[in-house]
Amino acid sequence: HKQEKQKLVFSPHLCLSGSGQVSVLSQALGGASHSHKLEFTVRSPEELNAVVEELKANDDGTALQCSGTRYSSIHVSLTCSASALTSSVQILLKHSAPCHNEVKLRCHLQAPLPGHGQGRLSVLDQPVTVATAIQKMKSHLGLANLRLALGAGRTLESSVCTAAVCAGSGASVLSGVQADLFITGEMSHHEVLDAVAKGTSVILSDHSNSERGFLVVFRERLAVRLPDAVTVVLSKADRDPLEVV
Numbered sequence: 001h002k003q004e005k006q007k008l009v010f011s012p013h014l015c016l017s018g019s020g021q022v023s024v025l026s027q028a029l030g031g032a033s034h035s036h037k038l039e040f041t042v043r044s045p046e047e048l049n050a051v052v053e054e055l056k057a058n059d060d061g062t063a064l065q066c067s068g069t070r071y072s073s074i075h076v077s078l079t080c081s082a083s084a085l086t087s088s089v090q091i092l093l094k095h096s097a098p099c100h101n102e103v104k105l106r107c108h109l110q111a112p113l114p115g116h117g118q119g120r121l122s123v124l125d126q127p128v129t130v131a132t133a134i135q136k137m138k139s140h141l142g143l144a145n146l147r148l149a150l151g152a153g154r155t156l157e158s159s160v161c162t163a164a165v166c167a168g169s170g171a172s173v174l175s176g177v178q179a180d181l182f183i184t185g186e187m188s189h190h191e192v193l194d195a196v197a198k199g200t201s202v203i204l205s206d207h208s209n210s211e212r213g214f215l216v217v218f219r220e221r222l223a224v225r226l227p228d229a230v231t232v233v234l235s236k237a238d239r240d241p242l243e244v245v
Helices: 002-008 012-016 045-058 085-095 130-141 189-197 214-223
Strands: 020-030 035-042 065-070 074-081 104-108 111-129 147-149 159-169 181-186 201-204
Touching: 035 045, 035 085, 045 074, 045 085, 074 085, 111 130, 130 159, 130 181, 130 201, 147 189, 189 201
Parallel strands: 159 181, 181 201
Antiparallel strands: 020 111, 035 074, 035 104, 065 074, 111 159, 147 201
């Protein structure tokens, strides 16, 4: 549900200006995890058994899936994980006879899921000041205090035309993104300094404060999928472990 938090709870155009063009920062991929298909030939079942046993001994725990067809030789298709690819190819090349065996590789990659992924970049239709962004974020998250680092050369009255957002600990998603404002739960000291040096202001709300609003959405999604005998309760005592004193 990490990806949904970005869209439903911490959307920059929703909490800052009401409208804007939003794009995903870290694109989600669909389908099965990366896999690779190796095709090769052997001359006998005994040779095939020897190759497969060696492949299994060098595998990283991912199940090896083999299928074969028999003509004058045995043609074999092998599916393996990305981490087992290098060792598998080396084993097959070691068993290859000159002018007899040919190792072919086919990669099966994941396709992107449009509109899904971590983080959001919003180009605001109506720019706001940093001060206004702070007040809107406090209201949106129900917080009395936020932490602010002004970008180099920026003031509270500087305009925010673009805002990059990631719930939780968002530095890895926001890294390298060009925006007037970063909004996330937490960043390290040096990550904040890096953003500020590039002229990007940073608003931090603390980790779980940036995610907690999703609990209301999550409760409703659970409730419609569970039997009526199950009651989904949203904690009233839950809060971020950090507070300003």
